[in-house]
Amino acid sequence: MKLKTYTAPTYTEALNKIKAELGDDVVIVSSKEIKKKTLTSPGLYEVVVAVEEETPVKKKTSKKDDFDVDEVMLRLSTAAKEIDSTIGNREKKSFNSYKESEYKKPNPLKPQNDEIEELKKEFNKLADTLKFLQAAIWEMAHKDELELPPEFSEIYALSRASGMNPKHLDEIMKLTIKYMPLKMRKNRDAIKRYFHTLLKKMIPIRMEREIKPPHKKIMMFVGPTGVGKTTTIAKLAARYAYKLPHRHKVGIITLDTYRIGAVEQLMTYAKMMKLPIETVVDPSDFEEALNVLRHNDYILIDTVGSSQHDKEKIEKLNSFLKVDSFAEINVNLVLSAVTKYEDLTDIYNNFSILPIDTFVFTKLDETRTYGNIFSLLLDTKKPISYLSMGQEVPDDLTVADADYIIRGILSKELN
């Protein structure tokens, strides 16, 4: 049994449509008037019918009919007109740039009566739905392979808007549609929860494991300029030295001696935390610095930021990795959540001449959409270890949390 929704300007017209398409043997599940007819615009009725899966569909022109693009389009354009006329003088924006809070702004024209107030609420709700439907329909219009049941349109549109790679999304959608228990499909909340769990399973997390002596951990932080490498190192140094259940000895090495002020930046943090710091210019100094700091449990290495296209600088980091050290040097690629998926991929590809072990994502406070992070993790199968969500040292850092990332994919608070 499958539910199909039909809309038309009148109830009779909706019924005629249903009969023309499905014949007489249909069960009407519900019918309602969505919009009253006015002098200037037609009304809108919605009729939901239950159809046996094997009911022959009399008139089927394309795969997309399952989704009833025409129907939703009709609804969309009607709703769009309504919203335009009600919200009238307000500056016109694309629907994607609407923010939840803006819907609640009082209209400068005082409402005449409760009816208008009620209508406005309805329109606001419609605008919200519209935003997601619009994205979903746009996608549908551009592809034939994916038959997206209407109940999936919200998670599809949210994920799409989150910066996820569309190919990943299509694949995941196909699997979701294929494997989700039938019962669950009619309930949007259940679909969302199912999808959340599915995405969560796909995020590789590198759990934080406290080092126990005599083990030691050497961590090098690489990545583009300005992503937050130095800030993250300061936060992690404080975490390992003062915030974990056991206090650890932490040493810092900086290879970032090119930029004026870069050394001072880290020196200041190290001084405040009373942690040893070594400054290194070439690989032979590096070996020595590691030796000087060898009594520490953690050694954190800051590097000069490089554009992903500056192969020479990235290669130079490789020469540091080749020195003799008492423990393996663990390479962490630091990336900003604000960077779009295509650029993250480009950065990763260029930095992957280094043996990247883990990702650290910063600036999660500067965006609410994390689909780009998800897709990079899915492509590379590399785990994520820490998340930074602000400039405050040491507080704005947490261990990686898959739920947090997924909420940034399925949340309605779009930027």
Ligand SMILES: Nc1nc2c(ncn2[C@@H]2O[C@H](COP(=O)(O)OP(=O)(O)O)[C@@H](O)[C@H]2O)c(=O)[nH]1
């Ligand atoms: N909003 C925000 N800013 C951050 C975050 N991490 C670092 N920053 C800021 O980004 C700027 C560059 O940071 P820095 O650590 O010097 O970057 P680096 O060049 O990679 O070492 C500084 O102003 C930091 O305060 C973060 O998680 N959120």
Ligand SMILES: [Mg+2]
């Ligand atoms: Mg730096």
